[in-house]
Amino acid sequence: MKLRCLSLFAAALILGMPLAAQDWVGTFRLSGTVSDEEGNAIEGATVELYLGDPGRGPKPYVTKKNGRWAFLGLKTGVWTVKVEKEGMMPSEGQIQVTSTSPPLRIKLRAIPEEMLYNQRALEAKKQLEEGQAMAQAGDYTGARAKYQEALVNLPPEHHPAVLIAIASAYAEEGDAENRMKSLVEAQTLAPGDASVLLALARAQYDAGEIDTSIATLERVVESEPNNAMVLQVLSDMLVAQGRVDEARPYLDRLPEGTKLDPNALLNVGIDHYNAGEMDAALERFNEVVENYPELPTALYYRGLVHLGRGDNELAASDLKAFLAAEPDSPRADEAKEFLSYLDTGE
Numbered sequence: 001m002k003l004r005c006l007s008l009f010a011a012a013l014i015l016g017m018p019l020a021a022q023d024w025v026g027t028f029r030l031s032g033t034v035s036d037e038e039g040n041a042i043e044g045a046t047v048e049l050y051l052g053d054p055g056r057g058p059k060p061y062v063t064k065k066n067g068r069w070a071f072l073g074l075k076t077g078v079w080t081v082k083v084e085k086e087g088m089m090p091s092e093g094q095i096q097v098t099s100t101s102p103p104l105r106i107k108l109r110a111i112p113e114e115m116l117y118n119q120r121a122l123e124a125k126k127q128l129e130e131g132q133a134m135a136q137a138g139d140y141t142g143a144r145a146k147y148q149e150a151l152v153n154l155p156p157e158h159h160p161a162v163l164i165a166i167a168s169a170y171a172e173e174g175d176a177e178n179r180m181k182s183l184v185e186a187q188t189l190a191p192g193d194a195s196v197l198l199a200l201a202r203a204q205y206d207a208g209e210i211d212t213s214i215a216t217l218e219r220v221v222e223s224e225p226n227n228a229m230v231l232q233v234l235s236d237m238l239v240a241q242g243r244v245d246e247a248r249p250y251l252d253r254l255p256e257g258t259k260l261d262p263n264a265l266l267n268v269g270i271d272h273y274n275a276g277e278m279d280a281a282l283e284r285f286n287e288v289v290e291n292y293p294e295l296p297t298a299l300y301y302r303g304l305v306h307l308g309r310g311d312n313e314l315a316a317s318d319l320k321a322f323l324a325a326e327p328d329s330p331r332a333d334e335a336k337e338f339l340s341y342l343d344t345g346e
Helices: 002-015 113-136 140-153 156-173 176-189 194-206 210-223 228-240 244-251 262-274 278-291 297-308 312-325 332-342
Strands: 025-036 046-051 068-074 077-084 091-097 104-108
Touching (some): 113 156, 156 194, 176 194, 228 244, 262 278, 262 297, 278 297, 297 312
Antiparallel strands (some): 025 068, 046 077
């Protein structure tokens, strides 16, 4: 009697279950093998056995290289046998366990590629949505982790878009190096993809690589000559660098009414003015005054150019117009002083 109690206690330790919960324990065994449809043994398949409700049975068994499994100390009854292996269709069935129960030869079928693709696509969609939600909440590290998980479930042709999202998270974290690495990887996968090149151009611009950024944008225009957004960004960037003439061919492709960035044009004019290049400065200020009346600051600077060239009447006209448009401007007092100097009766 003592030996029987000891035996049950030892079995409880081996099976890792509380003794009180082992109402399924008996004296029978059940064994078998797991293989694929060609009869090749499957390693790493999980075999779960339970009597009635899930969990009412021994600890699940994971097959070794030979695909074999076995459970000892089972109570007679109808047991459920459930077998799972990643990438394979799961198998589930029932068997009456008795003293003469034969070994089970369970064959698993590979999940059809289409079904596997759909499963992974759904999982990737969930991961991307979770990553986006994390990014919106400011958790960029968590977002990147979700995006990385999604990469595993997506075919290579979808990787560039996810790598752009990863790069965006790095950008928010201020990690310029890894941002650039992600975008370079995306470009390697999709060399001519406009969205990848545009993201790369932005990263190059933020890194101070202005000429490289412009060259990248020009590549985008080569593949998408009518991409209005890229044409506008490229035009504005060229103007900001003082390369106005280079910007015009791109500006000409934009929808009618699209204009250059007036602030960029104004800054170019100011740079010419500070460099003493009055003719070039006047050309830029004229363009802003004529096409962008909402930026009267150009009148102030054009007035200074006229003043420096001795065209006092033109200078006074521009400075008056500037004061009328922006009487509270920080430059208003200077404009008034210049007008007083011109002795125009102010």
